[in-house]
Amino acid sequence: MPLRSYAGPDKTIVKIIGGQRSAVAGQKRITMNINFLSPLEGDVFHAFDGHLMDGKLQIAVQIAASTDAEIAVNGAPATWRGDHFEAEVILDAYANTLRAENLKTGESAEVRVFLLQDFAGHYRLSIDDNIWFLRDIQQNRYASLFENPYLGFLKEINVGFGTKIHLNLFYQTDGFNLSDFTDQYKAEWKANADWLRLSFHAYQEFPDMPYVNAGYDEVKRDCDLIMGEIRRFAGAEVMHSVTTIHWGEATVEGSRAMRDAGYVGQVGYFNVDDHLPSASYYLTADQRRHLKKRFVWHDTAEDITFVRASIVIDTKKLEDIRPHLDAHGQNGHKPPYLDLLVHEQYFYPFYFNYQPDFRDKIRTAVQWAKDNGYTPQFLTESISHS
Incomplete structure (x- = not known):
């Protein structure tokens, strides 16, 4: 079964195992059937990614989760798109935390992404x-x-x-x-x-x-x-x-x-x-x-x-x-x-x-x-x- 790992937003080691995400922090192990497909941790956004106005940029967020999940990203409801959930969110700061939650189970995942106001062009x-x-x-x-x-x-x-x-x-x-x-x-x-x-x-x-x-x-x-x-x-x-x-x-x-x-x-x-x-x-x-x-x-x-x-x-x-x-x-x-x-x-x-x-x-x-x-x-x- 494929396994890869990366440092999560809080530097907890996060592993992807067979498409599922698990976080190990101390003695606790939490399995999450929810994962960000896009954006990824550390992604940097700019004016070429959409319409940047008044320091705000709207982006599409794609989430992998079970089909019967009820997903929200930063409170915005996500829609099932056939193979993933998708929600629109606004980035309005340099550092932005995106939190996807299954409202039925309480399972959640987070990534940090960034917005550069004067990068593109x-x-x-x-x-x-x-x-x-x-x-x-x-x-x-x-x-x-x-x-x-x-x-x-x-x-x-x-x-x-x-x-x-x-x-x-x-x-x-x-x-x-x-x-x-x-x-x-x-x-x-x-x-x-x-x-x-x-x-x-x-x-x-x-x-x-x-x-x-x-x-x-x-x-x-x-x-x-x-x-x-x-x-x-x-x-x-x-x-x-x-x-x-x-x-x-x-x-x-x-x-x-x-x-x-x-x-x-x-x-x-x-x-x-x-x-x-x-x-x-x-x-x-x-x-x-x-x-x-x-x-x-x-x-x-x-x-x-x-x-x-x-x-x-x-x-x-x-x-x-x-x-x-x-x-x-x-x-x-x-x-x-x-x-x-x-x-x-x-x-x-x-x-x-x-x-x-x-x-x-x-x-x-x-x-x-x-x-x-x-x-x-x-x-x-x-x-x-x-």
């Missing part, structure tokens, strides 16, 4: 593996940060499209680390913090997947190291609550360390049922399948919001970027938040995998965002509920 450009541009600035001591060709190009993108750009940093590369970087540009970093942000990525590029088995202390150490240097040379103004760990792989303890450092939003690919890199942190295959369709999910046990990147620009040919982004909507999974991800290395002619059309690829992706009605906004503001 925005985009950013997110760049991983950044370190070489800082080494160049340190070596050349330009009059302005934006005399560096890489940052100069990103400034052009911001000026031309209003794009918000987020750079995830390594601590070190050959012959250079962040502690070497001057703080002489601190005022300029702060002056541009409205469109340019910096965050932790990893200690260095190699080995691959450095945190796939790492514990809390290792991730927290590297995270704090990089954040401390960013604060020193650029200021807290460029530091916010979202990052992408190198290779998108971490243990639950590693993700918890990033959360405790302030990174409550964590971005990855969440690939599953294919041969692509997983980049899914600690999530299970079932959670990844769900997130791959929804693009966002909140782990209620860990208080972390995961967001799926919509494209990895440098893995696509220039002519394939627009079709790739078009395909999301054609498959019925239009990204609510469009995260355009790329990697720094491909900008440089000296890199063995240099992409001469790096600039054109980014312009194409950003132009697609504009053409399809997405507006620039950092992910931190988009997942904020304050």
